[in-house]
Amino acid sequence: MWVVSMSRWVMHIDMDAFYASVEQYRVNPELCGLPVCVGHDPKEGRGRGVVRAASYEARDYGIRSGMPVAEAYRLCPDAVFVRGDFSNYIEASDEIMGVLEEFADDERVRRASIDEAYIDVSRRVVGCGGPEPLAKEIQQTIRDQTKLPCSIGVASNMAVAKIATGINKPLGITLVPQDSVLIAEFLAPLDVRVVNGIGRVTARRLGKHGITTLGQIQRLPVTDLYPIMGIKGAKWLRNRAYGIDTRPLKRSGPRRRKSISKDRTFMEDIDSSSITSLYGTLDDICKRIWKKLQAKTLRFRTVTVKIRYSDFTTVQRSKTLKVGTDERIVLCRTALELYKENRLPDHRLRLIGVKVSNLLPKQGQLSLSDFF
């Protein structure tokens, strides 16, 4: 019997200029091809605040995220500044993660941030012609389904995959072979700052000792790093310099709920024109949904009402609000309106249901809560 030992393949997917791309490709296609900055109005160079994200066209002018908007304006007065709506970014992010679940072994997706994730594809690559064609397919599927560009790094573990992604952006695919010698060779010329966890402070400290590349760390006796990084930090960094990362790819917390719904079947079919007898039921259903939203600290944008008549014909009607809310009165009022607009007066009602979807975390629940 043949025993095929399976190689481990991890992909790191990073969206290209995410916020700016959402503005260009999803919110306002007229912005495609233009230098776009997400951030405060620069008020002709007198505005305050920083650029949150810059499209690649804006980057061509030297604009970078984190730069004061006034400076960005000076670099490119024709740049389009948009304030952005965070709920659009969350919606896009959810769709992306949904696509990745389709590709990951056992739906194992680790969401690293709003626009970044790791997936394990060790099994999936078998029968896909290898990791590179699979990466291309994932990149294309994300593009087709969400309209957004991304770059992908492929390697035998998360740390190397993440470094690989950064090598070639936008729309890049970078594959690092499994062989440990080749991994070390790939990493050697790179700046220490590519390692996730090496910030500006540590990089400066290493720089003072003349260490700037991962190759230098590979060649250094690990004990030489002790005074700079501490024993634990030194061992960690040496592993990273060689591309060693034994962390298992754990699936990130339970996937965000897509919807919450409740319905009620009446003991006896009721007259659909009698709003009063229905109002109490609808109000009660909405209250229960609202409690669940509170418990999960979620807001909703879409309300759907399901109406089933005594002959079992069922209709569903939805309304999407301009902004997400968690207000019970809005939920209840919208549900009632939908019902009034869509009921058939001469029919008897068997069941009424309400669903909220397009769920968003409440502001402040994200690590990016300081976004605007």
Ligand SMILES: [Mg+2]
């Ligand atoms: Mg990104």
